Every structure is written in structure tokens, then in C-alpha cells.
Amino acid sequence: MTPSPEILRAHRAVMVAVAALLVAVFTVTFGPSPSASAEDTIGIAARPASADGADDGRTRFSYQTTAGQTINDYYLVANPGSVTQKYTVFATDAFNNNAGEFALLDTAEQPVTIGQWVRFDNGANRVEFALAPGESRLLPFTLEIPANATPGDHAGGLVASVVTPGDEVTLDRRVGTRLYARVAGQLQPQxxxxxxxxxxxxxxxxxxxxxxxxxxxxxxxxxxxxxxxxxxxxxxxxxxxxxxxxxxxxxxxxxxxxxxxxxxxxxxxxxxxxxxxxxxxxxxxxxxxxxxxxxxxxxxxxxxxxxPWPLLILAALIAGGVLLAGWRRRREAQRAEEWERFTAREAELRAAERTPVDVPSGSTDHRGSA
Missing domain, CATH: 2.60.40.10 (Immunoglobulins)
Known part of the structure; x- marks a missing residue:
């Protein structure tokens, strides 16, 4: 029986929907990584930089500070992709996730420690701008250590994010750079x-x-x-x-x-x-x-x-055998002693039966007299 045109159209609609869903899943799972190359449609690159935008060899921001101190530094963000993109750059806090790995808060979460100490030119801890393909932007920022900051390490990160909305999902591509501030005072590494x-x-x-x-x-x-x-x-x-x-x-x-x-x-x-x-x-x-x-x-x-169950079982068997052998030896010794006492008594009885009766001297035997 040949399917009707309505059934065929419904079947094609279902297949199209399934294909669209598979494409969305593929995009989320296998989309471009944060370290996107120049051939990617969307790209993000970010790193610490000197005042002139040059690469100074740093892989993280790390500072030795005191409470109340202000530090000036620079973050370079570039678009190595092939299309103009809108970037959100922000400071946030770090934490160890369930696997114990270094992680940064989600883009929408507000920091409460070192991420709040960072300020860009706009006076906030985040800034938004667009970059054309091949374009970069040098972002000056300040790290303002509070006067009541506790001694020790405070960890966070600077993050460059590109959010790509879609029909089914929204994809947030991020590149992060670690940010550490060690506040002077009593350090307790333990x-x-x-x-x-x-x-x-x-x-x-x-x-x-x-x-x-x-x-x-x-x-x-x-x-x-x-x-x-x-x-x-x-x-x-x-x-x-x-x-x-x-x-x-x-x-x-x-x-x-x-x-x-x-x-x-x-x-x-x-x-x-x-x-x-x-x-x-x-x-x-x-x-x-x-x-x-x-x-x-x-x-x-x-x-x-x-x-060690086999050894314990073997030891129990050996101990049982030793105890049984000892019991048998004691039993046999007891029986031997009983037999010796019995034979000694028997020997005494037989010896008593064989011993003659002694007649006293001076006595007269009147048997047979008239």
C-alpha cells in the first residue's frame, strides 16, 4: 500500500526536525574550542600584555600586594576569526570544582572577592565591545586591593567571552587567564x-x-x-x-x-x-x-x-591436627598407665596364691591319733 502524500509530508517534517536537532547537538558538543584558529568563523584570543600591547611572556596575572594597594596592568583581546564579533571581557572569581580542578564562575555569576577588585576604564569589572576580523584591543585595568583584604592568596581570572545565540541553544565561548593576588601578612601554607x-x-x-x-x-x-x-x-x-x-x-x-x-x-x-x-x-x-x-x-x-583465609584455614587444620595428635597421645598414655596398674595387681594376686602357708614350730598334729 502506497503512503498518502500527507503521511509522506509528515514523515519529511519529522526527519527535518531530527536533522536540525542533531546539528544543534553537534554544534554544542563539537563546536570550535576556546583556542580557535584563524580558519574558524569565530575566534577568541586573549593574554597579558605590556603597556604597548607587546607580549611580555606572562601566562597569568600574578601580584605580590599589600592591603589597600592599587595595581595597573593590561589585557590584550584579539579576534583571530573571520567575522566581526561582540566580546564581553570581565573579571571573576576562581574555585575548585568537584574534580578539584581550577575553574572560573559562569559568565552570568557575580564575583564576590578578587573579581570585584578589578576595574576597567568604564569603572566596572566588565566591558563590552566589537572587534573586526584581525582586530585587537588593549584593555587597561586596575586591581584595587581592599584595605581589609585578608592575607594570603586570592584567585580569579580575566575572561574574554563571545556569546552566539541560536534557534535551539546559546553557545558561550570563553578564553580565561588566571589572576592571583597574594596579600602580605601572616601566610599559612598548609x-x-x-x-x-x-x-x-x-x-x-x-x-x-x-x-x-x-x-x-x-x-x-x-x-x-x-x-x-x-x-x-x-x-x-x-x-x-x-x-x-x-x-x-x-x-x-x-x-x-x-x-x-x-x-x-x-x-x-x-x-x-x-x-x-x-x-x-x-x-x-x-x-x-x-x-x-x-x-x-x-x-x-x-x-x-x-x-588471609586460605592461610587461616590451613593454620586451623594444622592446629586441629596438632591438638588431635596431642589428645591421642595423652589418651594412649593414660591407657598404658591403666594397663600397667592392672597387670601389676594381677601379678600381685598370682604371687599371693603361689606363696606356701608356714606352720609354727612346737605345734602337734593330732590328726589320726587313737
Missing amino acids: LSISALDAEYLGDWWNPFTGTVRMYYTVRNVGNVALATNTSFGVDTWFAIPAASPSGDGLPELLPGAARNVSADVPGVAAWLYLAPWVELKPFVDSPDPANALPVDPTSRSTILIAM
């Missing part, structure tokens, strides 16, 4: 380890090839942004290593931020008593050597019971 827990993973029948998995939280309890090198391992009885220690690194944590971490130590035998441990060696992750600070390492350990 990381802590909390909620350390561990579990033993392995086949119960093979106690020699298990894995210890550790779960812990690294928290920045100081006022300086810190990254860290991490060492972890497992000890057993008398602090003997149960496996070779391993190492890893954690990216920068901002003051007050935390990150949940898991780590595996393979090749650990189930020695019943295990002591998993973690050690942090924090450092300031900055290209500016002036930001470096000495930071004390920190460590923590816990206790893990790993049952």
Missing part, C-alpha cells in the same frame, strides 16, 4: 589529610596478589594556593613495607578548597594487619619564583585488617 579509609581487594583463595585501595580527602586549610606531590604505600607487622610505595601529583588547591582522592597499591599480600599511609609534599605551583614558599609535608595512616 594541606591536611582527612577521612582516610582503605579496603582490601583480591581473591579470597589467593592472599598474595591483592590490592589496597585508599580513599582520603586533601583540604587546603591555609591561605596559600598549593599543589602537592603525593606518596602512598602499605606497611605490615613491625613497619615492614608490604608493597613498593607509589606516587602521584594533585593539581593546585585554592585556600578552603578540598578534593576527594582514591589511590591503589597493588601486589599486597593479606598479612592480616596492614597499615596504609599517605604523605603529601605541597608546593606553590607558580612560574614566578618569588611566589615560592617552604611548606611542611604532612602524612597520615590507618589500620586495615586483611584476612
